[in-house]
Amino acid sequence: MEQNISKIKVFAYLRKSSKQEKEGTPEKQPNSLNYQRRVIKEIAERNNLKIVRIFEDKETGYKAYVRENFNAMCGLLGDQGSDGEIKGIICSEHNRLARNFGDGGRILWYLQNGEIEAVYTHDKIFTNSSSDQMMLAINFAMAKNSSDETSYRMRQTWRSKAIAGMPPNQRIIGYKYVGDKGKKVWVKDPKTAPLIVKVFETYSTGEYSLEEIARYAASIGLVNKSNGNKPYGENTVREWLSKKEYICIFEYEGERHKGKYPRMISDDLFYRVQDVLLKRSHRRGKTKNSYAYSPKLIKCSNCGEYMTGDIQKGIVYYKCPHRKEPCKSNPKERLPHLKETFIDESIMKKLKQIEISEEKWKELSGLVKANYQYAVAQHEEDLREMRTKVGYEVGYKKQYSKAISELRVKGTLTKEEEDELTGYQDLISDCNKTIELYQKAIDKAKEVMNEIPFEMEGFLESLKIASTRFNQGTPANRRVIVETLCANLRWDGKNVVWDWKNKYRNLINQENDIDWLREQDSNL
Numbered sequence: 001m002e003q004n005i006s007k008i009k010v011f012a013y014l015r016k017s018s019k020q021e022k023e024g025t026p027e028k029q030p031n032s033l034n035y036q037r038r039v040i041k042e043i044a045e046r047n048n049l050k051i052v053r054i055f056e057d058k059e060t061g062y063k064a065y066v067r068e069n070f071n072a073m074c075g076l077l078g079d080q081g082s083d084g085e086i087k088g089i090i091c092s093e094h095n096r097l098a099r100n101f102g103d104g105g106r107i108l109w110y111l112q113n114g115e116i117e118a119v120y121t122h123d124k125i126f127t128n129s130s131s132d133q134m135m136l137a138i139n140f141a142m143a144k145n146s147s148d149e150t151s152y153r154m155r156q157t158w159r160s161k162a163i164a165g166m167p168p169n170q171r172i173i174g175y176k177y178v179g180d181k182g183k184k185v186w187v188k189d190p191k192t193a194p195l196i197v198k199v200f201e202t203y204s205t206g207e208y209s210l211e212e213i214a215r216y217a218a219s220i221g222l223v224n225k226s227n228g229n230k231p232y233g234e235n236t237v238r239e240w241l242s243k244k245e246y247i248c249i250f251e252y253e254g255e256r257h258k259g260k261y262p263r264m265i266s267d268d269l270f271y272r273v274q275d276v277l278l279k280r281s282h283r284r285g286k287t288k289n290s291y292a293y294s295p296k297l298i299k300c301s302n303c304g305e306y307m308t309g310d311i312q313k314g315i316v317y318y319k320c321p322h323r324k325e326p327c328k329s330n331p332k333e334r335l336p337h338l339k340e341t342f343i344d345e346s347i348m349k350k351l352k353q354i355e356i357s358e359e360k361w362k363e364l365s366g367l368v369k370a371n372y373q374y375a376v377a378q379h380e381e382d383l384r385e386m387r388t389k390v391g392y393e394v395g396y397k398k399q400y401s402k403a404i405s406e407l408r409v410k411g412t413l414t415k416e417e418e419d420e421l422t423g424y425q426d427l428i429s430d431c432n433k434t435i436e437l438y439q440k441a442i443d444k445a446k447e448v449m450n451e452i453p454f455e456m457e458g459f460l461e462s463l464k465i466a467s468t469r470f471n472q473g474t475p476a477n478r479r480v481i482v483e484t485l486c487a488n489l490r491w492d493g494k495n496v497v498w499d500w501k502n503k504y505r506n507l508i509n510q511e512n513d514i515d516w517l518r519e520q521d522s523n524l
Contacts, residue, residue, distance in 0.1 A: 006048070007048050007049060007050035008047070008048065008049050008050065008087050008088065009049075009050050009052050009085050009086055009087060010044070010049045010050070010051060010052065010086060010087060010088040010089060010090050010120070011051070011052060011053055011054075011055060011073055011076075011077070011086055011088075011089050011090070012040045012044075012051045012053070012054040012055070012089070012090040012091070013054075013055045013056075013069075013070065013073060013089055013090070013091045013096060013097060014033055014036040014037065014040070014054065014055070014056045014057075014091070014092075014096065015036075015056070015057045015058075015059070015061055015067070015070070015091075015096045015097075016032065016033050016036075016056075016057070016058050017059075017060055017061075033056065035092070036091075036092040036096065037054075039092040039122050040054075040090045040091070040092060042122075043090050043092075043120050043121070043122060044090060047120060047125070049088070049090065049120065051090065052085075052086060053073075055069040055070065055072065055073040056069055057069045057070055060099075061095065061096070061097070061098055061099035061100065061103070061143075061147075062099045062100055062144075062147045063100065064098075064100045064101070064102025064103050065102055065103070067103070070097075070103065073089075074103075074106050074107075074110075077110050077115045077116060078110075078115065080115065081114075081115065082113065082114030082115060084115065086116065087116060087117045087118070088116050088117055088118040088119060088120055089107070089116060089119050089120070090120045090121075091119070091120070091121060092121065092122055093121055093122065094119065094121055094126070094136060094139045094140065094143065095139070095140075095143035095146075097119070097140075098140055098143070098144075099140075099143045099144050099146075099147045100144055100147075101140070101141075101144060104136075104137070104140035104141075104143075104144070107119065107136070107140075108133055108136060108137055108140075111126070111127075111128045111132075111133055111136070112128065112133060114128070116128075119136060159252070159253070162250075162252035162253075162255070162257050163257070164260065165257060165258060165259050165260030165261065165423075166185055166186060166259070166260065166261060167186065167245060167250045167252070167259065167261075168252060170245075170250070172240075172243060172245055173189075173192050173196060173222065173240065174188065174189055174192050174193045174195075174196035174246065174264055175187065175188060175189055175193070175245075175261070175264075176188075176189045185261060186259075186261040186262070187261070187262060188262050188264065191221075192221075192222065193264060195217070195220050195221055195222050196222070196240065196246070196264060196265075197264065197265055198220060199213060199216070199217050199220075199222065199237070199240065199241070200241065200246075200265050200269055200270070200273055201269065202216060203241060203273055203276060204269055204272040204273045204276060206276045206279070209295050210234040210237055210238055211234055211295055211296075212295075212308075213237055214231060214232060214233060214234050214236075214237045215231070215321075217231070217232060217237060218231035218232070238277070241273050241274075241277060242274070242277065244270070244430070245259065245264075246263075246264040246265050246270060247263060247264070247265060247266075247267055247270045247430075248260075248261065248263050248426075249426075249427065249430055256396055256427055257423075258422075258423030258424075258426050258427055267429075267430075267433065271433050271437060274434075274437055275437060275440070278437065278438075278440075278441040279441075279444075291308075291309025291316060291318075291340070291475060292340065292343075292344075292475035292476075292478045292479045292482075293307070293309065293318060293340065293343060293479070293482070293489070294306065294307060294308050294309040294318060295308065297479065297482065297483070297489060298318060298338075298343070298489045298490065298491060298496075299488070299489065299490040299491070300320035300327060300335055300490070300491060301335070301490045301491060301492035301493070301497075302320070302326055302327050302333060302334070302335060302492075302493075303320065303322075303323075303324040303325060303326060303327040303328070304324065305320055305321055305322075305323055305324050305327070306321075307319055307320055307321070307338065307491065308321055309340070310337075312337075315339065315340070315341075316339075316340035317337040317338060317339055317340065318337065318338040318340065318343075318491070319337045319338070320334060320335060322334065335491060335492070335493040336493060338491045338496070342496065343496050344470075344471075344478070346496040347470060347478075347481075347482060347486075347496075348470055348471055351470055351481075351485075379445050382445050383442060383445050383446070386438045386441055386442050386445070387442065389434075389438055390435055390438045390439065390442075393431045393434050393435045393438070394431075394435065396427070396431050397428055397431040397432070397435075400424045400425075400427050400428045400431070401428065403420075403424050404421060404424050404425065404428075407420065407421050407424075408421075484501075485500060485501060486498040486499070486500065486501065487499045487500070487501045
């Protein structure tokens with residue numbers, strides 16, 4: 001008992017590099033967490049220490065102030081002051097504490113200022129004496145220098161690979177690395193490459209949303225195997241569709257390179273997909289949509305998921321995708337399909353309730369104008385962004401043209417220089433196609449902006465006969481009306497229900513929403 005009381009209280013710190021963690025080989029490094037736990041236990045027993053708390057991080061020691069638990073440990077040491085009960089830190093090696101001057105300086109300050117009396121490692125105890133502080137400072141500096149040299153060698157290796165036409169340190173679905181360590185190259189993955197091509201071809205038709213393409217990708221086998229075979233999200237699929245690596249162009253450290261590995265898709269297919277992505281990225285615009293209420297407009301009341309449109313025997317129906325509970329695993333609780341004409345009839349009946357006095361008309365006019373002014377501002381933001389991207393491409397084009405001129409001045413070129421010249425010509429071709437793509441999108445955005453004031457006037461004039469306008473409109477027209485007036489549109493299996501948006505509530509005489517019973521359809 002007396003021996004336990006006399007033990008010196010210390011903190012223990014363990015750190016595993018994030019590099020192996022990200023690469024999926026966390027226990028292959030010599031300083032694994034299990035190894036460090038054994039070492040600190042031996043150090044504690046050998047020096048009569050009592051470990052009060054163990055702090056662990058799975059993060060690089062190269063960057064200062066980024067390790068959460070290291071920062072927490074330092075915070076506690078700083079708070080206790082020189083009279084605190086914690087007298088030291090145990091770690092397997094000094095470089096577990098820091099490979100940078102920022103974090104290393106904090107530990108040295110705690111020794112100098114008396115917050116701790118010693119740092120215990122497997123082969124040495126660094127006390128708060130001036131000589132030990134100097135030795136620990138030298139060791140921190142050597143650890144930083146080692147990290148710097150490793151980082152420099154790695155960057156040089158990656159740069160050499162980029163110049164040789166191979167994307168360094170990058171993994172994208174559809175390709176895999178083969179070859180000996182240090183000489184690995186990209187080849188097409190025979191399992192996933194054909195599936196990626198199918199995703200590009202399907203999306204290039206312009207008939208599917210990113211949500212639908214993400215579901216399609218999962219259905220043909222493109223799933224995240226490192227995450228329990230879960231489907232990839234819409235943002236991930238968008239990244240695939242935007243990657244120029246699939247047409248043998250990649251960037252490294254701000255420079256664009258022509259890849260020397262197997263091409264996945266043709267330029268024509270890639271730029272058709274970019275055209276579809278740009279059109280769908282506009283916040284407002286006239287895009288093809290066969291279904292007025294999907295995607296992302298009408299929800300299933302059971303699970304809250306947005307319903308999707310489908311055609312059965314020439315009639316449009318909406319159904320829940322059954323991705324969330326209770327619809328996912330309880331078929332008996334799933335709602336019946338919803339007929340589009342039933343939604344139309346419900347909305348038309350409610351639109352007929354709108355009555356507008358002169359006073360309220362003026363109020364509404366101001367609100368609607370403000371809404372369209374916001375839309376104009378959104379388009380102006382799109383234009384600025386696209387013009388900036390055009391500027392980048394023009395800059396790249398000048399850079400490649402200059403490189404081509406320098407090569408041609410030489411006259412006779414080596415085989416390597418001929419390949420380099422061809423690569424620059426391909427990059428200029430890519431710049432031209434990208435500039436053309438963005439210029440078309442800029443022209444389209446300007447056209448839509450010019451239409452906005454006329455749309456506003458038309459909307460204000462026709463709101464008095466909204467039900468007629470709704471009845472005669474296309475699916476896209478009906479969608480605009482519903483998005484403008486309605487919020488939280490949902491289907492509960494019997495009724496179509498929604499809330500009027502706040503700025504239109506004062507147009508409705510009734511205080512409560514009225515629901516209509518759904519007529520049964522023989523096709524369901």
